[in-house]
Amino acid sequence: MLVLCRSVSGKSLPENARIMGETDETDFSPLQIGQQYKVYGVMFYTSRIDFLVCPASGGPMWVPSNLFDVVDDEIPQGWGCVLTERSEGYADLSEAFGIHSICGYLELIRSYSHYVGILERDPEELKIFYSQ
Template sequence: MLVICNSISGKSLPDDARIMGETDETLFEPLKNGMEYKVYGIMFYTTRIDFLLCPEGENPLWVPSNIFNVLDDKLPPDWGCIITEKTIDYSDLYDAFGIISILGYFELIRSYQHYIGILERDAGELQKFHSYRLSC
C-alpha cells in the first residue's frame, strides 16, 4: 500500500479524529508534503485510522490517515489482522486507547512485544521492523 502526504499539520484533522491530543499546532514530522510513503500497518480507532509509516532515514511512526491520499490500495500477502479486544495482550490497546483492530505484517500483529518495542524504540524490535521493511 502506498500513500502520499498532503499535510503535516494538525489543522488537517477533523475534531473527532484528534484522539491523541493533537491540536492545530501539531506537526507530523519528519513527514513531508508531497512525499510518498509505504504503509506497514493500519490501526483502526472508532473515529480514525492510522498508518504505520517509515520516512527515509527515520524510525517508524503511526500517523493519522486523514493527512494522506491513497495511491496504491493493494495490501501485501504477508499481512494479517487482529481484533484487539479479543487478542491477548493487545486487549490493553482497546481498553486504554479505543484501538479496535490492527492490520499489518505478521510480527506486528502476532507479537505485542514487537508492537510496543516499535513505539518505545527498542533496538531489537526496530531491527526486526527494518528487516521487514527492507524485504518488501
C-alpha cells in the first residue's frame, strides 16, 4: 500500500476526525507534501483511519489518512488484523483511545510490546520494523 501526502496540517482534518487533540495548528512534520509513503499498518477508530508510515527524517508514526491520497490500494501479502478490545495489551488502546482494530505486518498485530516499542523508539523493535 502506497500513499501520497497532500497535507501536513491539522486544518485538513474534519472536526469529527480530531480525536487525538489535533487543532488547526497541529503540524504532522516530518511528513512532506508531495512525498509518497509506504503504509506499514492501518488503524481503525470510530471516526477516522490512521496509517503507519515512516518519513525518511523520522521514525514510524501513525497519522490520519485524511492527509493522504491512496496511490496503490493493494494490501501487502502476509498482513493480519487484531481486534483490539479482544486482545491482551491491545485492549488498552481500545479503552484509552477508541481504537477498534489494527491491520498490518504480523509483528505489529501480534506483539503489543512491538507496537509500543516502535512508538517509543526501542532499538530492538525498530530493527524489526525496518526489516519490513
